[in-house]
Structure formats: C-alpha cells, structure tokens
Amino acid sequence: MTWLITGGAGYIGAHVVRALREAGERAVVYDDLSTGLAERLPEGVPLVVGSTLDGERVRRALSGHAVTGVVHLAAKKQAGESMDRPLHYYRENVEGLRVLLDAVTAAGVPSFVFSSSAAVYGTPDTDLVTEETPCVPLSPYGETKLAGEWLVRAAGRATGLSTACLRYFNVAGAASPRLADTGVSNLIPMVFERLTDNAPPRIFGDDYPTPDGTCVRDYIHVVDLAEAHVAAARALSASPGRDLTLNIGRGEGVSVREMIDRVNAVTGYDRPPVVTPRRPGDPARVVASADRIATQLGWKARHDVQDMITSAWTGWTRLHPEAARA
Incomplete structure (x- = not known):
C-alpha cells in the first residue's frame, strides 16, 4: 500500500508517517507547510507541498505516486480560534476535505482514514464517552470535524470507499525530540512555554x-495514536467496504491542575499556576471509552501520562535549552 498523509509534516502527521514506515507501508506526504516542518520527515519520504483546497494538485499527487490509501490530518485545530474565525475553519476543514474526497473518489483510491476529534462530543453528560454518545460540539472547530465525519461516511456509502473516522482525545508526547510538538496550543507545551519564560502556568477557569474545578481530559501519547492509524489503515485494506468510527484514548481522566502539578514535578520547576477566565468552547470533562477499538482492531494505548510529559520535555529542551536550567 502507498498512503498519502495530508498534514504529514505536522506534529501528529510526522508520527503517523513514522509508524506507517515502520509497519512496512510506503508513505507520501502532502502538506502546505503552514505549520508543518519538512525536516520532521524520514529520508526518502516524498513531500508534495500544497493545500487540500487545490484539487488539481491533489489529483496529480494521487496519480503521480500511485496512492492506494489516504490518511487525512491536514486541518485547522484550535477551538478558541475557531470561535473568532468560523468561516476560515469551515473553508479549511470542510471545503478542503470535500475537494480531497472528490479527487480521492475520482481516482478510485479505496481507503480513507479521517482525523476527527473528541471535540465532536461537546460536553457529554457521562463519565466515559462511547462512540454512541450524542455529538453536540461547542465550537466551530468541533462542528467542522463532525461535518467532516458526515462527509466521509456519505462518500463511502455512495462510492464504496472504505472509511475510518478516528476521534482523537488530547494528544501529547513525542517519539523522539526531533518530532516534538513545537506549537503551544496544547496544554503540555503551553505549560512548558510559561515555565521557560519564568511565568506561572495558566488555568483557564477553575x-x-x-472534582478540583478544572477541566478534565483524556491524554493519549502520540506514538499510541500513530499506531492506531496503522491499525485502522490495515483494517480498511484487509476488509474493503468497512465504515469505522473509533475513539482514540486511554479511558483515564486527568485534570488541568493535576497535569500542571505533574509537569512541575518532571521539569523540576515548582511554579504554582494562576487562574484566568474560561476559554470559550472548552467542555468540562471529556474522557474516552476505548473499548470499541480494542475489540475491532486489537489496539490499546501503551504509554502513560508520565511517558507523555517526559518525552515532550526532552523535545522541548532540545529546542529551548535554557528551559532545562530549572
């Protein structure tokens, strides 16, 4: 199989590329490099620079590399930003997906893995979120991911495209320092940035x-997440016509305050957080049930929160050596 990974030069995408290559699959990356870094890619992996909104360029990439499956990760992903820029998010995340699917189905590519999000659930009134939990997203970002799932499944029903929609929970960690998360939109690197700047970490609402008044999330190591993509990709290849919707999480909730305490312990900093107002679009608690993916694909997360923080910190201090001098 030859897999085209859109957004494959991004933080998560580069880990998916690595996992597919280690599993013996061929990978081609399609990325506009707006946030991705070409240096994350392994030697020998072709890179096509372009937007998913550019249908002709997508078509050339599919045919030129004899692509037999697509993993679609390219998207805008900040819930708070989406509240201010909903039209931008719908254009990039929904229209970009529509253009991509149009090219994929026209080319006869048989398998499509879609990067969705736990943001589709909104604030679920349940301790563990299953794939049957009603989807009531709180932000335009979450809406675009839910609309994306509808679009993927509709294309699958109409054309026979095998599809998997993977609902990520909160991704953290790194396989190596070179693949670390360089952005600061996720909690752990956001805390790292504050500590590096000799500022207290922030809690957005308590x-x-x-239990402690701060948001509770299910954190998943990016290496485990990447391996879930390999499991999904292989399942689609082995059983044409499948339609999968799967949570990717560990089933363990950690509050923001607890996570900051753990980051302080790992990094050697002892800087209490400050509380600031809530951010729009943040649900109180979202924790996964990962039973379905374990049953259907035999996948289970292997890494814990300590692994996530430690590996992320190693990557952060490589880029910010001054941060290690706590």
Whole structure:
C-alpha cells in the first residue's frame, strides 16, 4: 500500500508517517507547510507541498505516486480560534476535505482514514464517552470535524470507499525530540512555554463541575495514536467496504491542575499556576471509552501520562535549552 498523509509534516502527521514506515507501508506526504516542518520527515519520504483546497494538485499527487490509501490530518485545530474565525475553519476543514474526497473518489483510491476529534462530543453528560454518545460540539472547530465525519461516511456509502473516522482525545508526547510538538496550543507545551519564560502556568477557569474545578481530559501519547492509524489503515485494506468510527484514548481522566502539578514535578520547576477566565468552547470533562477499538482492531494505548510529559520535555529542551536550567 502507498498512503498519502495530508498534514504529514505536522506534529501528529510526522508520527503517523513514522509508524506507517515502520509497519512496512510506503508513505507520501502532502502538506502546505503552514505549520508543518519538512525536516520532521524520514529520508526518502516524498513531500508534495500544497493545500487540500487545490484539487488539481491533489489529483496529480494521487496519480503521480500511485496512492492506494489516504490518511487525512491536514486541518485547522484550535477551538478558541475557531470561535473568532468560523468561516476560515469551515473553508479549511470542510471545503478542503470535500475537494480531497472528490479527487480521492475520482481516482478510485479505496481507503480513507479521517482525523476527527473528541471535540465532536461537546460536553457529554457521562463519565466515559462511547462512540454512541450524542455529538453536540461547542465550537466551530468541533462542528467542522463532525461535518467532516458526515462527509466521509456519505462518500463511502455512495462510492464504496472504505472509511475510518478516528476521534482523537488530547494528544501529547513525542517519539523522539526531533518530532516534538513545537506549537503551544496544547496544554503540555503551553505549560512548558510559561515555565521557560519564568511565568506561572495558566488555568483557564477553575469553576467547572469537576472534582478540583478544572477541566478534565483524556491524554493519549502520540506514538499510541500513530499506531492506531496503522491499525485502522490495515483494517480498511484487509476488509474493503468497512465504515469505522473509533475513539482514540486511554479511558483515564486527568485534570488541568493535576497535569500542571505533574509537569512541575518532571521539569523540576515548582511554579504554582494562576487562574484566568474560561476559554470559550472548552467542555468540562471529556474522557474516552476505548473499548470499541480494542475489540475491532486489537489496539490499546501503551504509554502513560508520565511517558507523555517526559518525552515532550526532552523535545522541548532540545529546542529551548535554557528551559532545562530549572
């Protein structure tokens, strides 16, 4: 199989490329490099620079590399930003997906793995979120991911395209320092940035209906997430016509305050957080049930929160050596 990974030069995408290559699959990356880094890619992996909104360029990439499956990760992903720029998010995430699917189905590519998100659930009224939990997203970002799932499944029903929609929970960690998360939109690197700047970490609201008042999330190591993509990709290849919707999480909730305490312990900093107002679009608690993916694909997360923080910190201090001098 030859897999085209859109967004494959990004933080998550580069880990998926690595996992596919280690599994013996051929990978081709399609990325506009707006946030991705070409140096993340292994030697020998072709890179096509372009937007998923450019249908002709996508078509040339599919045919030129004899692509037999697509993993679609390219998207805008910040819930807060999407509240201010909903039209931008719908254009990039939904229209970009529509253009991509149009090219994929026209080319007869048989398999499509879609990067979705736990943001589709909104604030679920349940301890563990299953794939049957009602989807009521709180942000335009979450709406675009849910609309994307509808679009992927509709294309599958109409054309026979095998599809998998993977609902990521909160991704952290790194396989190596070179693949570390260089952005600061996720909690762990956001805390790292504050500590590096000799500033207290921030908690966005401590009045949520949770045990310590801060948001509770299910954190998944990016290496485990990448391996879930390999499992899904192989399942689609082995059983044409499949339609999968799967949570990717560990089933363990960690509050923002607890996570900051753990980061302080790993990094050697002892800097108490400050509380700031809530961010729009943040649900109180979202924790996965990962039973379905274990049953259907035999996948289970192997790494814990300590692994995530430690590996992320190693990558962060490679880029910011001054941060290690706590």
